Amino acid sequence: MSGKNWDRVPIDAQSVDAPLSQSAIFLVVTVAGDQPALARICSVLGELDDLVKTVGIRDLGGRLSCIAGIGSDLWDRLSPGRRPLELKPFAPIKGAVHSAPSTPGDLLFHIRAERSDMCFEFERILLDRLGPDVTVVDEVTGFRYFDARDLLGFIDGTANPTGIDLPASALISNEDGDFAGGSYVVVQKYLHDMQAWARIPTPEQEAIIGRTKIDNIEIDDDDAPRKSHKSLATIEDDDGNEYDILRDNMPFGRPGQNEFGTYFIGYSRYLWVTEKMLQRMYVGDPPGAYDRLLDVSTPQTGTTFFAPTRPMLQALVEGAQHQLPAAR
Template sequence: MANSTGDHPWHRVPIEPQSVDAPLSQAAVFLVVTVADSPDAAATAREVVSGISDLVKTVGFRDLGAHLSCNIGVGAGFWSRLTDAAPPTELHPFREVRGAVHTAVSTPGDLLFHIRAERGDFCFEFERQLLDALGNAVTVVDEVVGFRYFDARDLLGFVDGTANPTGSDMAAAAIVGDEDPAHAGGSYVVVQKYLHDLASWNRLPVSSQEDVIGRTKVENIELADVEHGQKAHKTLNTITDENGVEHDILRDNMPFGRPGHGEFGTYFIGYSRELWVIERMLERMFVGDPPGSHDRILDFSTAVTGTTFFVPTRGFLESLGD
C-alpha cells in the first residue's frame, strides 16, 4: 500500500512501520546523537539513515537467529534538515516536567538509534559500523548498553512492561493511523535514562516496594489502587481520556549498569501513536495526581535525560536517498 498524493518521493512511500513491535530482546543499544550544523553533515546523516536496512543486512546475515534490528527516530530540531516533508503533527522537543520535588529534564538529540538483537556482539558490531559511517557528522550525546535481566525484570527487582499491549492492540497504541495520513505507520518515541539509588531502595521492606510499584515483587500480581495518599507507579501510568477510554503505550525498557562504578539504571523507551499520552504519564509521575503527590519511584530513580523523536516508516527512510 502506498500513498500517491503529491509529487515528492516521500508522498509515495510504502506504509510499513519500522520494527516497533519487535519482542523484547536479550541485548540493546540506545544511541542518541546530534548532527553537526552543516549541509555536509546533514547529507551524511541522510545517506546513512536511508541505507539503514542494508547495514542491518550487512551485520545481521552472520546469524539470522540473532534478529538484529534498528529503529531510527528523528528529533524535532533536525526534521527540517533531514527532509522537506512536513513534520508529524505532534512532534516537538521534549518538554521539561518540573514537579515540587523531582524534574523530568529535557536533553539534546537529533537522531535516536534503537538497536536490538539476541546477541550483544551484534549490537556492538552494528553500532561500530554505524558510527564509522556517520563519522564526524555527528556527536554522541548518550550511549546506553542494555541487557535483559532474568524474566524481564528491572534492577529494582520488578517485572517491567507487564501492561504492554499485544496483537492488534499494539498497533492501535503505538502506530500512527489516519489521523495523520502523511505519517501513518510511524510512531512517537520518548526516551529517558533513569539512575537508581539501589542502596536506599533495597533498605525498603518488600511490602513497601510493592506499594510504590503497585504489584507484588515475586509473582507480579497487580495490587488494588489506593483510595487516599500517593498513588502507585502503575496507577499513575494508566491514562484515561475524558471519554473514559484507556490509552496504552509500548515500552521496550532495558536495565543497564556498571557495578564497579556504582551505576544502576533503567532506560525508558516508550512508543506511542499519540505523544500526549506519554506526556500525561510524565506529568502525573513528576507533578502528581493530585499535584504535589508525585510517583514515589522518583525518590529512588532520577531521570538524567529526556528526548522526543518520531520513528517514520521504512519507506520514508529509504526515500531520503532518492
Template sequence: MSQQHQAVQASLTKSATFLVLTINPSSPSATKTVRSVLASVADLAKNVSLRDLNSHFSCAVGIGSDAWDALTAGTGLHRPAELRPFRPISGARHTAVATPGDLLFHIRADRRDICFEFERQLLCKLGDAAAVVDDTQGFRYFDARDLLGFVDGTANPVGPDVPDAVLIADEDAPCAGGSYVVVQKYVHDMAGWGRLSTEAQEAIIGRTKLDNMELDDRPDGHQQAHKTLATIEDEHGNEHGILRDNMPFGSPGSGVFGTYFIGYSRRLWVIEKMLERMFVGHPPGKHDRILDFSTALTGTTFYAPPASVLDRLGED
C-alpha cells in the first residue's frame, strides 16, 4: 500500500474476500468515519500482514460513483473521467443487473484466516458508518480453474502489459495510477452444465478443457464463444485487455456454486463493452452461451484510486 498505486496487480492468492458496503445515510458522522478508515487501510493492512509475512496479503479499495462525490467533497480531488454507476444490460434472454455498492474491499492472501482478521478489524473500525451488502469468500480451485472446470484468467495481461491495461495514465492525468473496477457475482447451474458433453462445453468457452488450448473463432455472424466475446478492440483494431482476479465460491451442502468476477481496467468502457457483447450478443441476439448456465446476481462499478489519494481522505 506504500506504492503510488494500490495492489490491483497483486499475484494470485489461495483465498480472497470480496466485501461490498454502502455508507449509512442516516449517520451524521458516517462520511467522516469512512474517510478516516480509508486513510488508515495501509496501517491496518500492515498490522494484519505482520501475522504472516509470507501470506501475500493485500487489499485494494474501490469507491463507487456517488460515494466518490460525498467522500471527496472539499478535498479538491479530481473526479475520474469515466466513473459512473454500473449500467444494467438487458439482452433478449439474460440481464446484467445493477446492485448497490459504495465501497469495495478486495482482500487477498494465501491464508483464509488473514483475510478474516483484516475484515474483522476493518468492520470494527467502520462500526455503523457502513452496512455490508455482499460478503463473498473465494478460493483458488486446483490449477486456477473455475467451478465449470476451465482455467480462468488465461487472457490476463502479463509483465509490462499489465500497467498499460490496468492503470489510468495521461488520458486522465489527475487520476493517473488509479483503476476502474467492476464486480459481478455469478451462480452456476451445475446440473445443466454437467449434462453437456465436454465438446459442447469447450465450444461455449472457446478453449479445450484439459489443456486450455484456444479454439478457432467461428465465422462472423455465428454465435461466438465466451473467449471471443470477451476480447475487446477499439475502432482502430487495437485490442484492450483487463486484469481479472476471479474466484470460485460456494457451498456444496447448500447447492451454491459460483464465480465472483472482478475486473480491473484502465478504461471502464472496455469492461462495459465486454459485458454488452456477452449479454446482448455480437451480433445482437447471439448472447454468450455461458450465461445459459451462469446468472449474474450483482453488478457494481468502482474506482480504485492511488494509495496517496486514500491517504488524503484522512486530512481535515
C-alpha cells in the first residue's frame, strides 16, 4: 500500500531494501541479564557497519550486508519508556488444527551476501565479538534455490513490493515519526514434510499455494470456499487497499537429517499487517478454513523484532552506553 509523506522522511534503513541474495544466515540470540554484558553488546552493535566493511572489502561484488533487529524485552533494557508504537513480543497463535509458537530472541542478525563464505566469516567474527554475553537460540543458513523457488517447488516472494512501494510497505513513516525508516520484523522457521507434499497431486498443490507451479501464474480463488495461501496472506482494508510486506524468505535443509524448510522473514511498516496475515493462515477465513500449506509445513519458531535505521541504532546504543557501566 502506498504511503504519504515519504519525500519528507529521512531514510537510512540499514539494508532492508537489499535485493534477494544467493546466501543468507539468520541468527537469533538472547542477551545476558547483567549490565556489563549489555554494555559490551552495545559496543558490538555500534561497530556493525565497520565489521561489514572489514569482511565485505574482500569482495565488493559479494554485496555483504547485515540487518540488526532488536526484540521487545531488549529494547526496553536499552531505551526504557521510549519504544516503537507496535513493538511487542510475538504472540502465539492457536488455530483449530495448527498453532504458531512464540520463541525467545533479543537480537536478530539477518546476514546476506552473494557468497556463502562471506556470510560464514561475518557470523564467525560477530559471534566471537559477542562472546559469552549471548546465547544462540536459532541459527539457520539459507540459500537461493534455482529461480528463487522454495523447496516445495514454487517461486517465493512474487508479491514483494518494488520501487516506491517498497519503503511505503516495509518502513515506518510519519505515523510514528520518532522511528520513521525503521521496520518491524517477524521471523518463523518452518519445517516441511516433503514426502507428504510429494503425495499431493500438482493441481492440488497449486490450489493450496494459489499459483501455478511451472510458470508462477496467479490463480483466482476469490470466490472459492477454501482460500489459498496466496489469498489468506493478502491483507486489505475496508476500501480494498492492499497492505504489503517485504519477504526475504530462504530455503534451508540438511538432507542427511531429513530436514527441509523455509525461513520466513517479513519486514513491515505496520506490525498488525503481518499479525493479521498469520491469524488468517492459522485460524482461517472463514474460521476453520485454515491455510492448507500448514498441513505439511510446521513452524518451529516465532519472534518479533524492530530493525531501526542506522542513525537510530547508533543513537540507541550511545544513549544506553551513557547509562551503563563501561564495557570491559
